[in-house]
Amino acid sequence: MTERDRLDLRGLLPPNVMSSEQQIERFMVDLKRLEVQARDGPSDPNALAKWRILNRLHDRNETMYYKVLIAHIEEYAPIVYTPTVGLVCQNYSGLFRRPRGMYFSAEDRGEMMSMVYNWPADQVDMIVVTDGSRILGLGDLGVHGIGIAIGKLDLYVAAAGINPQRVLPVMIDVGTNNEKLLKDPLYLGLQQHRLDGDEYLAIIDEFMEAVFTRWPHVIVQFEDFQSKWAFKLLQRYRNTYRMFNDDVQGTAGVAIAGLLGAVRAQGRPMIDFPKQKIVVAGAGSAGIGVLNAARKTMARMLGNNEAAFEAARSQFWVVDAQGLITEERENLDQDASPFARKVKEINRQGLREGASLVEVVQQVKPDVLLGLSAVGGLFTKEVLEALKGSTATRPAIFAMSNPTTNAECTPEEAFSILGESVIFASGSPFKDVDFGNGHIGHCNQGNNMYLFPGIGLGTLLSGSPIVSDGMLQAAAECLAAYMTEDEVHEGIIYPSISSIRDITKEIAAAVIMEAIEEDLVEGYRGVDARELRKFSKEEILEFVKNNMWSPEYPTLVYNQD
Numbered sequence: 001m002t003e004r005d006r007l008d009l010r011g012l013l014p015p016n017v018m019s020s021e022q023q024i025e026r027f028m029v030d031l032k033r034l035e036v037q038a039r040d041g042p043s044d045p046n047a048l049a050k051w052r053i054l055n056r057l058h059d060r061n062e063t064m065y066y067k068v069l070i071a072h073i074e075e076y077a078p079i080v081y082t083p084t085v086g087l088v089c090q091n092y093s094g095l096f097r098r099p100r101g102m103y104f105s106a107e108d109r110g111e112m113m114s115m116v117y118n119w120p121a122d123q124v125d126m127i128v129v130t131d132g133s134r135i136l137g138l139g140d141l142g143v144h145g146i147g148i149a150i151g152k153l154d155l156y157v158a159a160a161g162i163n164p165q166r167v168l169p170v171m172i173d174v175g176t177n178n179e180k181l182l183k184d185p186l187y188l189g190l191q192q193h194r195l196d197g198d199e200y201l202a203i204i205d206e207f208m209e210a211v212f213t214r215w216p217h218v219i220v221q222f223e224d225f226q227s228k229w230a231f232k233l234l235q236r237y238r239n240t241y242r243m244f245n246d247d248v249q250g251t252a253g254v255a256i257a258g259l260l261g262a263v264r265a266q267g268r269p270m271i272d273f274p275k276q277k278i279v280v281a282g283a284g285s286a287g288i289g290v291l292n293a294a295r296k297t298m299a300r301m302l303g304n305n306e307a308a309f310e311a312a313r314s315q316f317w318v319v320d321a322q323g324l325i326t327e328e329r330e331n332l333d334q335d336a337s338p339f340a341r342k343v344k345e346i347n348r349q350g351l352r353e354g355a356s357l358v359e360v361v362q363q364v365k366p367d368v369l370l371g372l373s374a375v376g377g378l379f380t381k382e383v384l385e386a387l388k389g390s391t392a393t394r395p396a397i398f399a400m401s402n403p404t405t406n407a408e409c410t411p412e413e414a415f416s417i418l419g420e421s422v423i424f425a426s427g428s429p430f431k432d433v434d435f436g437n438g439h440i441g442h443c444n445q446g447n448n449m450y451l452f453p454g455i456g457l458g459t460l461l462s463g464s465p466i467v468s469d470g471m472l473q474a475a476a477e478c479l480a481a482y483m484t485e486d487e488v489h490e491g492i493i494y495p496s497i498s499s500i501r502d503i504t505k506e507i508a509a510a511v512i513m514e515a516i517e518e519d520l521v522e523g524y525r526g527v528d529a530r531e532l533r534k535f536s537k538e539e540i541l542e543f544v545k546n547n548m549w550s551p552e553y554p555t556l557v558y559n560q561d
């Protein structure tokens with residue numbers, strides 16, 4: 001540690017200082033694991049090998065890396081992002097070669113304000129920070145969760161054109177409650193249980209103060225914090241810092257866009273959304289984020305008043321690990337309480353506190369079944385059979401949990417039980433299903449990757465000091481409007497990832513326009529707020545496009561003539 005301090009390296013390496021023997025062991029374990037992964041890996045047995053090759057290119061030649069990623073985004077997003085990034089985090093102690101990003105640990109209390117200057121870049125536009133407590137649906141992966149921050153920022157560069165020299169992945173290591181990691185001598189993080197309560201808050205506060213002191217215009221995206229802290233931290237910082245929580249707010253926007261697409265796919269106008277009956281499995285940061293946003297969207301369509309907000313509540317049934325949530329639930333989570341069903345009402349529907357998902361689907365006959373439970377296969381044959389009773393002409397299934405093995409059901413299961421007309425979306429990518437009769441069952445990827453790059457870029461270019469609800473709503477509406485009537489009728493409710501750069505540009509422009517509307521713009525670099533306010537929509541789109549970084553080799557030597 002003394003050496004690290006003398007060389008200004010504090011924070012630039014994982015917290016656990018390892019001996020050479022441990023390093024050799026770590027390398028050997030990884031080398032041996034390669035053979036195992038090739039045999040037991042997920043759908044793509046070479047996924048980890050591809051990640052290694054890409055990662056080496058990233059270390060060697062950043063321009064080339066992003067050229068490859070942008071040109072082949074459909075093929076390599078599943079490698080640098082979900083699902084492979086989950087596997088990478090699970091195996092990070094072996095895969096770790098060169099450090100990337102910064103580590104702030106519980107041992108760094110009181111040091112963060114100075115160690116933030118160890119980062120070599122004078123300008124940072126975008127930080128993605130995690131504490132590793134809930135990585136995708138894989139639980140607490142401790143310091144290895146840094147992989148998710150790196151993967152998200154890869155998409156910021158590829159999709160939003162944020163300059164890679166100005167992104168910073170951050171891991172806040174407050175310990176881990178993962179017993180396997182606590183016992184693993186090769187674990188790269190602090191081997192202690194997670195700090196909690198005021199001690200935990202003090203560390204996050206110190207981090208926020210440090211990064212905003214050095215880079216006052218940075219945007220901080222909170223990623224994969226356990227639900228318990230996700231909401232609290234969002235409330236704590238959202239009115240004072242340029243920050244948002246991707247799992248709560250980004251996921252909500254993507255779900256809203258998909259839900260509106262599902263309404264259109266039924267041949268109904270979007271304004272019919274408040275009539276949809278929606279069953280949500282999972283009441284964590286993602287599920288509750290979606291529920292709050294969907295309720296607000298319905299309320300706006302119903303007149304945007306107190307009565308409308310109350311009426312919208314009755315369109316949702318929420319099932320968590322203990323079954324249907326009602327007002328009778330003991331120790332009801334505060335964030336879930338607005339969606340707890342009234343007992344009388346639920347009894348009339350033939351349901352009760354704790355009713356199973358199958359029972360709820362059977363009785364409610366929902367238009368939409370949405371999963372953010374992190375439980376692979378939760379939408380069993382029985383649940384899907386029950387959904388056959390849906391009153392919708394085209395029911396929709398959102399199996400949004402990540403990575404692939406955590407999806408609540410596969411598209412094959414959904415289409416084979418519910419037929420060709422069902423709308424299907426999943427958090428991680430699946431291949432379209434060929435019905436063999438000339439028809440294709442479309443698998444949409446309902447993932448917050450469609451929104452967070454545009455939210456970040458739009459916020460950056462607007463100069464807005466906060467990320468407002470209106471800006472998030474504008475992003476979601478823009479994504480919904482991106483799909484044509486023909487596409488939604490075919491069951492395509494999200495765009496192809498190959499157009500992610502164009503989508504992100506449109507979303508960023510929508511975010512800027514909303515920031516102008518709310519009088520939040522403060523300008524960006526040469527363009528001040530007054531100038532920005534005068535821009536037409538086309539000029540805003542042009543402004544966004546011109547500020548998106550593209551990977552090009554700089555010209556270093558010019559011909560004389």
Ligand SMILES: NC(=O)C1=CN([C@@H]2O[C@H](COP(=O)(O)OP(=O)(O)OC[C@H]3O[C@@H](n4cnc5c(N)ncnc54)[C@H](O)[C@@H]3O)[C@@H](O)[C@H]2O)C=CC1
Nearest residue numbers: 136137282283284285286320321373374401402427447448
């Ligand atoms: N597609 C996307 O863009 C996104 C997907 N996610 C995914 O959502 C999942 C959940 O994330 P969080 O909400 O943060 O996690 P969380 O752990 O806070 O919440 C999980 C929820 O699922 C419930 N649950 C557990 N077992 C269940 C069961 N058998 N039946 C019904 N509910 C059950 C739990 O009670 C809890 O309410 C993760 O897999 C994550 O990868 C999260 C953010 C974005």
Ligand SMILES: CC(=O)C(=O)O
Nearest residue numbers: 136224247402447448
């Ligand atoms: C996609 C994402 O943010 C998650 O699964 O947590």
Ligand SMILES: [Mg+2]
Nearest residue numbers: 136223224247
């Ligand atoms: Mg996430």
